[in-house]
Amino acid sequence: MDSVFIIEKSIIIVAVFALTMLMAMYSTWAERKVAAFLQDRVGPNRAGWGGLLQPLADGAKLFTKEEFFPNTPNKFLFILGPAIAMSTALITSAVIPWGDQIEVFGRKVALQATDIDVSILYIFGVLSIGVYGIMIGAWASNNKYSLMSAVRASSQMISYEVAMGLAMISILMMSGSLSLKDITVMQANDGWNIFYQPLAFLIFLICSFAETNRTPFDLAECESELIGGYHTEYSSMKMGFYLFAEYANMFISSTILAVVFLGGYHFPGMAWVNENWGINIGALLGFLTLFAKICFFIFFYMWVRWTIPRFRYDQLMHLGWKILIPLAVINIIITGIVMVLFN
């Protein structure tokens, strides 16, 4: 554990943090633009060129808004809610491999904050803690709509986490490792997982929509039924944190989808580039590839949001328990059989 190592990791951590924040910020802008374009409008275009300064204006607005506290017996939990939501959204990115190694001053630096060998379990764990942010905040709001939203959010989370985990198992059977880095390397060698496991991809995709509370599964904050859901009573930057956490979560989910199913930073011809142009250029291209994949998924999230109406609550549960979970189990069995037959 030398000091260079600590400096190196700190730089990566700060960079990843900044990237997540930046992406979350500009996702809000992109969301409006995409929404507008899909509805034949032009969207925000007053603050800066093409409305690019809109997120900053929003931030300034949220910071200067009145800080409102409802008549709640527990102010501490009321503040804890958004804090948990925000921090869990940010710490997931620690295990994402952003690229292969680069060489700085003769040192090989892995573009990853930490490569723990249970990355996937870690991500699942942190994602499930995220719902506590919603639950605690909603509970402390002392508002029936918030509470109902929290109940919905948590039951939705539980139902879809099962299917998500089961879909993941078929991937783990192929990779034999829980580390995201290993999964990426395996895909670089054998081809992307989406071609081997389209069903698992579909299940995982649907579940990540549910996990991030995005339409068509945004039952936790459906405006038409629950006012604003769990953040009804929140104002100012605490509300901003919730919204921000949603977008940060979206970014992280897109990243996981890209890493697990679309080969992460791998792009066709990566080995050739590494050999001929040096690994630094390879890593840079790899990072850009990953970034493009992430952006695609973020766009996909928004695209779906403005296409599909919200599911009814019973439909949501039906889909989760009666369709996705059996499908995921069948997928595991098929994967097992195929692996036994062809190995």
Add this chain to the structure above:
Amino acid sequence: MSIQQISLSGRKMQVSNKEMSFLERIYVWTILKGLWTTLKHLFKRKVTIKYPEEVREMSKVARLQHMLMRDDQGRERCTACGLCALSCPAEAITMKAAERKPEEKNLYREEKYAEIYEINMLRCIFCGLCEEACPKEAIYLTTSKKIVASGYKRESFIYGKDKLVMPLDMAIKNTQSNTIQ
């Protein structure tokens, strides 16, 4: 044809409660179709008109911005009878009447005139009923094609006599052209 089947808009559709087919029940295919529809809209021409940089094109017969007319001697026609305010469906007009002094005969045609005459342009719907109601042919909507200018203050949308009364030079021009004819 029974009354139930007549469709005035030509868009009436018979609702069917038929069972969903397998493809529809697994959602995926229908969702893809939906995504395709929205994707097409991504590249469509946007309908937004970026007011105030762009202004919507007006029809030839459009009548906007009111004007309080002067007669052929340049005197204000309005007698502050209040019929326009009464007829206004948006309740946009207010006024205050005053009595004409003997030395003001060249300014106001009638003995009673509007000292204050205000139209709230945020309320006005340009229906033209004020014009129809006026017994003195004093208020008209003009073909000037001028849309109410955007502003940040509510006060800037309340147009007083300074903005509404026909400008003097225009009145002079009108008078001259009248005499030539």
